[in-house]
Amino acid sequence: MSVNPTSSNDGGQASVVPRDVRLLHLIFATQGIQNYQDHVPLQLMDFAHRYTTGVLKDALTYNDHSKSTSSGISSSSNSTVNTDDIRLAIAARTNYQFKPTPPKELLLELAQERNSKPLPPVIPKWGLNLPPEKYCLTGKDWDSIDDEDKDNVNSKKQRFN
Known part of the structure; x- marks a missing residue:
């Protein structure tokens, strides 16, 4: 639009x-x-507002911490944030919020390593070729009580024979 x-x-x-x-x-x-x-401009403005607010709150926290450790007095009133506090807050957020894209060489290397292994051969059979049952969503990943009872009965029969 x-x-x-x-x-x-x-x-x-x-x-x-x-x-x-x-x-x-x-x-x-x-x-x-x-x-x-x-709504795209509104979403971008909302993101910018939340990000800026978070960075400034973090910078204020870092500033309060640095003043309390340097002077030994906790002064939460009338504190001004300097550019070093803001840079520290941005760096701290960047490390966990925004992940950089890996270099192209690394991706090519990983693709080459992955593509060097051949795919398993396709077994000719009638119908759909599904992966093994343990990888299918329809596969049974539990043991019912009836199955356990049958296993116990079979093991008891084998002991007596």
Whole structure:
């Protein structure tokens, strides 16, 4: 769905579009993205707000911790966050929130290793070729009481014979 940032209302007046939404529309246009749903800019703004809020809260925590350890006094009021605290908070979040893509060479190496092993031969038989029963969702992965009773009876018969 193509979105026009300056769509008009029924009265013919141009609707008021927030500055951040206009910026997102411009970013989409510069990247060549023409078709997207109406809620995409709202989702991006929500993500940016939650991420920024979380980073600033973490930075405030790091700042409070550094002030309490350096001065020996816990000063939670009137604390200012500096850029080092923000960089530390961003680095801490980046380590567990965003996973970098593995290098292309590693993926090629793993693909080569995986593809070097031949597939098992296909056994010609009538019907569908299903994997072994233990890998199928329809496979029985439990023992019923009747099966246990039959096994016990068979083992007792074998002992007497």
